[in-house]
Amino acid sequence: MPRLKNEEPNTHRTMHVVNHIRSLIENGTLQPGDKIPPEREFARTLKISRASLRTGIGYLAAMGVMKIRHGVGTFVADGPPEFGKASLSLMGALHGFQTWQMFEARIILESHLAALAAERGKEEHHAALAEEVAEMFATLDDPANYLIHDLMFHRIVSQASGNPILAALIETITSALYDKRRKTVERSTDRRESAEMHREIYRAIRARKPVEARKLMDQHLRMAQAAQGMERPSERKPSPAPRSKSARLASLVS
Amino acid sequence: MPRLKNEEPNTHRTMHVVNHIRSLIENGTLQPGDKIPPEREFARTLKISRASLRTGIGYLAAMGVMKIRHGVGTFVADGPPEFGKASLSLMGALHGFQTWQMFEARIILESHLAALAAERGKEEHHAALAEEVAEMFATLDDPANYLIHDLMFHRIVSQASGNPILAALIETITSALYDKRRKTVERSTDRRESAEMHREIYRAIRARKPVEARKLMDQHLRMAQAAQGMERPSERKPSPAPRSKSARLASLVS
DNA sequence: TGTATACTTGTGGTCTGACCTCTAAAAGTA
DNA sequence: TACTTTTAGAGGTCAGACCACAAGTATACA
Structure with a gap:
């Protein structure tokens, strides 16, 4: 019996940072526009290296949750919600x-x-x-x-x-x-x-x-x-044929 | 008058990596499921430090474009398209x-x-x-x-x-x-x-x-x-009142 | 002979600490 | 007052060592 897909906690430190900031957001400590502590200080607080902290922050920034400004600081995104x-x-x-x-x-x-x-x-x-x-x-x-x-x-x-x-x-x-x-x-x-x-x-x-x-x-x-002449062409390029059943199942189970 | 967009060429090295891999994908060199070179070797090729390379790869992984497997390698995502x-x-x-x-x-x-x-x-x-x-x-x-x-x-x-x-x-x-x-x-x-x-x-x-x-x-x-009882409630609950910024910052140092 | 264990290899993950670059604000100067 | 220079603090990059994990290979034992 195949187990259902479940993501792997690949990067322990990274997810630690992500979850920490996530909880800060969820309990209202951090709100859109707020600045997080400087990397060196924050890393010391979380008892991890600055490099690992940066990995986590980079993850959040990639998804548009955080906004990094060189020489200024790192902030929680405050614009309209938008994916990466x-x-x-x-x-x-x-x-x-x-x-x-x-x-x-x-x-x-x-x-x-x-x-x-x-x-x-x-x-x-x-x-x-x-x-x-x-x-x-x-x-x-x-x-x-x-x-x-x-x-x-x-x-x-x-x-x-x-x-x-x-x-x-x-x-x-x-x-x-x-x-x-x-x-x-x-x-x-x-x-x-x-x-x-x-x-x-x-x-x-x-x-x-x-x-x-x-x-x-x-x-x-x-x-x-x-x-803008962006209508759908009458003749599409052939879309890829649906994958075989085994291939479909492969991507659904871990 | 409000400015339209503020682009963020924040991370030069990171974007260098992202664009490089992007071009590899666009010209067909890399295809879904393919493995990219080991970090140390790839970093040497791109003439950047391993740390910077990892930042770029992390960015791509966060958006679901790359899949990292500890101890195995880093691969181009091959499942159904999905955002982070x-x-x-x-x-x-x-x-x-x-x-x-x-x-x-x-x-x-x-x-x-x-x-x-x-x-x-x-x-x-x-x-x-x-x-x-x-x-x-x-x-x-x-x-x-x-x-x-x-x-x-x-x-x-x-x-x-x-x-x-x-x-x-x-x-x-x-x-x-x-x-x-x-x-x-x-x-x-x-x-x-x-x-x-x-x-x-x-x-x-x-x-x-x-x-x-x-x-x-x-x-x-x-x-x-x-x-599943997930219908839209007739009365939405009002969003909680934001705490003062000083109070929020105070509890940031856990 | 077959199976289980240990070792080796290769890959990503983390740490340290130094130095570079950018920004904004303070200090200095005309 | 207005402009320029300096400076402090923040993120960005680097280098190299070491850790953790997964897979294959070799060895030991039954």
Whole structure:
């Protein structure tokens, strides 16, 4: 009878550090933005070498939980939740992720997010969304700033959805998509049309019409995708055939 | 005006290692399952210290790209794509993720995945799904093995969707959810009902009925959620008031 | 002959302590 | 006051020794 997969406590010291910091976060001792003690001092406290401590901190930093600033200190991440920054990018290199797949994932997630935002959004969110829409119309001729408010709008929708996990997933994908996006030279007419779509989405959310919000967001994102020629190709490269049963089982048991 | 992004070329050596390995993966020199050279030798090749090399490898391992085995070697990950295992768990501790939110994310993602699988699934996937369904019926009285085939069924649906990014997101969430799930003592009648739902999902996918597959998967997952009492509470508990920074720092020296 | 134990080898894990680089704030100077 | 220089403290890197683990190989014993 095969045992079910269970991860190996490979790195004792590393996990010790990770679990220690984890508990500090869980009991509220450490909060987003807080600075942890200097490495030399912290290592002495935990009775481990500085090297091991650094391994653990590096682990946390890789996953976006900690933020290291050379010459300043190490801090608990305080931005919007997001998985390891290079994560998606690296996984893409490893498993051959395509840009259209990122768009597809984003459309699916964010459409639902809009619906949830329409159901659960609070007054603060409505106000913030309205502000961003106004800013978008005010910066139609300023692409750089327009993009900022565009991103902000979507981020607020994520927050309004009341599900930080979905928000974090979106944030990760958007972040990976951002580089490609900034290269697209949007025309002014595109921005006006885009701004008006955002306004409609905002109205649907404020009016608590989940179905409509979802539909509008889906429409908006598909248009944005088309504007960058990132649609799914009609002929996909042949996806790898499913692995044999034995191979599938092998990865499921330890 | 808020700045957009603040890139962090913090760790020169670390990123050097990461980018090097990344390029090795991208040009096909390294493939999933491959072993990288021993640390001492690799460090000499890259003309950096072993410590720095280890920092970079640790970074990749934290994100699930590499797999380190003490006393054996370091390998490129070969399992299903998945973000750092502890990632979601740690982010949860940091941002207060709730179990019902994980379920919600899973339901949304996997329902769509079922629809995509119905659109794009190939013969191999249909065959593999049929096999898993059969195994589920054959192991109704063997909870441990039943669970294996349950997980396998969902994993094949992910593969059949043709979007490895969505599959990776699901895998990450499922992995985090797994611990809680295994504790639930399922009754035999529950398993029979569950197996029949899987069979219906399979039939919808094979018949290429996306809407039906999506609906059935949604229904199945909501039932599974209910079976574990993980529904979204009607009244969410208010987040605890943050302690003062001085108080937090005081208890940091354990 | 066969099996069990001990040894050897190779790999990652940890420690020590010194030195380098970066940042921000203090001190000095015009 | 405003600018420049110095300095203290933080993370980054290095080198080499030694520890711990896993696998294979050789040896000893029954």
